Amino acid sequence: MAFGAAFLLQFQAYLNGNGILFPLFVLNAYWIVLLAFSGMYRTFFAGSRFDEVASLLKMITVGILVLVFVFYVGAFQARVPRDAVLLYAGSVFVFTASGRLVIRSIQKALLVRGRGVRRALIVGWSDRVEQLYDDVARYPAAGLKVVGALRMNRVDEWEETAGHHGNFIPGTKQGDGVDVLTIVQPSRGTYTVEALPGLIDELGVQDVLIALGSEDHQALMRVLHLCDGKSVSLKLVPDFYTVLGGMARTEHMYGLPLIEVLPEPMPAWQQSTKRLIDVLVSAVVLLAGLPVWMLIALIVRCSSPGPVIYRQQRVGQHGRIFTIYKFRTMRDGAELLTGPVWAVEDDTRYIPVGRWLRKTRLDEVPQFWNVLKGDMSLVGPRPERPYFVERLAEEIPLYLRRHRVKPGITGWAQVKWKYDDSVEDVRQKVKYDLFYIENMSLRMDFQILLTTLRIAFSGNGR
Numbered sequence: 001m002a003f004g005a006a007f008l009l010q011f012q013a014y015l016n017g018n019g020i021l022f023p024l025f026v027l028n029a030y031w032i033v034l035l036a037f038s039g040m041y042r043t044f045f046a047g048s049r050f051d052e053v054a055s056l057l058k059m060i061t062v063g064i065l066v067l068v069f070v071f072y073v074g075a076f077q078a079r080v081p082r083d084a085v086l087l088y089a090g091s092v093f094v095f096t097a098s099g100r101l102v103i104r105s106i107q108k109a110l111l112v113r114g115r116g117v118r119r120a121l122i123v124g125w126s127d128r129v130e131q132l133y134d135d136v137a138r139y140p141a142a143g144l145k146v147v148g149a150l151r152m153n154r155v156d157e158w159e160e161t162a163g164h165h166g167n168f169i170p171g172t173k174q175g176d177g178v179d180v181l182t183i184v185q186p187s188r189g190t191y192t193v194e195a196l197p198g199l200i201d202e203l204g205v206q207d208v209l210i211a212l213g214s215e216d217h218q219a220l221m222r223v224l225h226l227c228d229g230k231s232v233s234l235k236l237v238p239d240f241y242t243v244l245g246g247m248a249r250t251e252h253m254y255g256l257p258l259i260e261v262l263p264e265p266m267p268a269w270q271q272s273t274k275r276l277i278d279v280l281v282s283a284v285v286l287l288a289g290l291p292v293w294m295l296i297a298l299i300v301r302c303s304s305p306g307p308v309i310y311r312q313q314r315v316g317q318h319g320r321i322f323t324i325y326k327f328r329t330m331r332d333g334a335e336l337l338t339g340p341v342w343a344v345e346d347d348t349r350y351i352p353v354g355r356w357l358r359k360t361r362l363d364e365v366p367q368f369w370n371v372l373k374g375d376m377s378l379v380g381p382r383p384e385r386p387y388f389v390e391r392l393a394e395e396i397p398l399y400l401r402r403h404r405v406k407p408g409i410t411g412w413a414q415v416k417w418k419y420d421d422s423v424e425d426v427r428q429k430v431k432y433d434l435f436y437i438e439n440m441s442l443r444m445d446f447q448i449l450l451t452t453l454r455i456a457f458s459g460n461g462r
Contacts, residue, residue, distance in 0.1 A: 002091035003027055009087060031092065034063050049104045050447040053097050060096070064089040111143040119204050122149040123196065123223055124211025124237075132211045132237055148203045150196060196226045207233045265405055265440050273442060278377050282368040293365055296327060296357070304351035306332025309366055314383035317406045322375040324383060325366035329354030361456045367409050379445040380408025381433040392426055399426075402433045405440070410452040412436035412444070 003024050035041060038059045040052075068085060110116050120136070122129050129151050136144050200208070208227055212220050220236075227234055266274065286293070297308045310328040313321055330349040350358075357363040370376040376383070381402040384392070393399045413432035418425065436444065 002088065002095045005091045005095070006084065006088040030067075031063065031096075034059060048447065049101055049108075050450065051443075052100060052104065054443050056097055056100065057093060060089065060093050064092075108141050112140045114140075114145070117143050117145040118206040118233075119147045120144045120207040120209055121200065121203060121205040122146055122209045122211060124151070124209075128211040128237075132209060136209070144207060144209075146209075147205065148199060150199070194226065196223065197230060200227070200230050200232055205232055207235060209235050209237055211237045265437050270442050274377065274445065275374075277442075277445075278371050281378060282371040285365070285368050286372070289365070296362060296365075299353055300327055300351070300357075303353050304328070304331055313386060314407070315386055315389045315403060316375055316383055317403055319400070319403050321386060322370070322383075324375075325369055327357055327363040327366060329357050329363050361410075361452070364409050371409065375406075377406040377408045379411060379448050380406050381411050381436070382414060383407035392423065395423055396427050396430055398434060399430055401437065402430065405437055410448060412448055415448055415451040415455065 003020075007020060038055070040056065040059065064085070071085060107116065117140075122132055124132065129149050133146055133149070136142065136146055199205070208223075210220065210223055212223070224234065300308050306328060308328060310326045310330075312324050312326070314324045316322045329351060331351055354363075367376060371378060389399075411433065412435060413429035416432050417429050436448075
């Protein structure tokens with residue numbers, strides 16, 4: 001399709017109708033080989049569509065550069081103009097990316113409905129097995145169905161967890177939308193670890209999720225040894241708070257391996273580019289939308305007595321306190337009697353337009369001024385109040401590590417987890433925040449911004 005579009009718009013002047021079959025065949029074969037070598041023909045895919053499109057763009061860029069070299073150094077130099085090559089490059093990307101987005105969207109919809117999922121077996125200590133099951137069940141689009149679990153008793157014995165309908169899963173909770181299952185002790189009794197290969201065959205397992213701690217070296221080596229030779233994918237699920245979580249990076253100095261503690265999360269050029277994007281986007285949003293922001297301010301002022309802009313102290317990068325700005329969504333003095341508390345779903349403190357402002361994320365618009373000042377970034381962990389920071393730092397390991405980077409208007413935790421209602425919600429969000437810090441990049445920032453826009457336009461925020 002890309003070649004056809006380019007031929008109709010550009011190549012037609014250089015190729016006659018009878019001479020298009022050979023270049024069509026050659027170019028299609030070229031791209032298929034390039035896609036295959038780039039690993040773009042994976043049969044099972046449950047990852048980010050944004051990441052796939054980004055990888056596709058990089059691959060096509062490399063492929064076009066090779067073609068440019070052939071066109072302008074080889075025999076085609078005098079026949080193919082530069083604008084035709086650029087048009088062809090754009091056509092290849094648009095058609096290929098569009099097709100893949102459609103296919104992946106259909107595939108994800110099928111995975112959510114249980115079609116095409118991979119059968120997974122969890123191996124680990126009792127408490128971690130149940131936690132891992134909850135995590136897998138929470139994201140059906142990941143394409144994993146837990147069909148069995150081997151729970152270690154820390155005495156070199158394993159128990160099989162079985163349930164109704166042939167589902168072998170760790171204990172579930174009533175009312176969570178999953179069939180209520182009970183733990184059954186089979187007549188065969190308990191299993192030793194050597195039963196693992198047989199259970200993989202019996203249950204048709206395709207993925208083994210290993211939920212062992214970093215100190216369980218002997219148990220881990222036994223599991224890996226027993227799975228050796230089996231056609232399964234092994235995935236280690238680390239205990240989030242027993243790993244450094246991006247706080248270390250291995251490097252070599254004259255052949256001497258060293259571990260750098262707390263390295264910079266992003267390369268210098270990406271940090272500078274991120275700041276440039278912050279300034280440009282914030283300036284455009286504040287200036288271009290000024291009439292809308294003035295209208296919102298007027299509505300807030302007329303709907304409830306009190307200031308239009310709500311000011312609050314938050315903890316920023318390196319623990320520095322700064323003032324955050326938001327359109328006021330609650331009545332003035334809402335916390336005078338209660339003290340600092342989190343908002344809840346049906347909070348009675350909202351002003352008439354407050355809930356709508358929060359759902360559309362429009363209450364966050366004044367924070368673009370914080371971004372311009374350098375207190376915040378467009379993307380990063382959400383800043384919290386000093387009162388809650390002091391409390392949460394005592395209860396959640398590595399919580400203060402969030403302050404290594406600038407806080408953001410939106411973040412990975414905001415697009416992946418619901419609004420904070422409890423300490424447990426914050427505990428889950430910290431995992432996402434630390435994952436972002438460990439993997440932060442411009443590409444990930446763009447992915448988060450696009451997801452935030454989708455949530456804002458759909459009104460699914462809170």
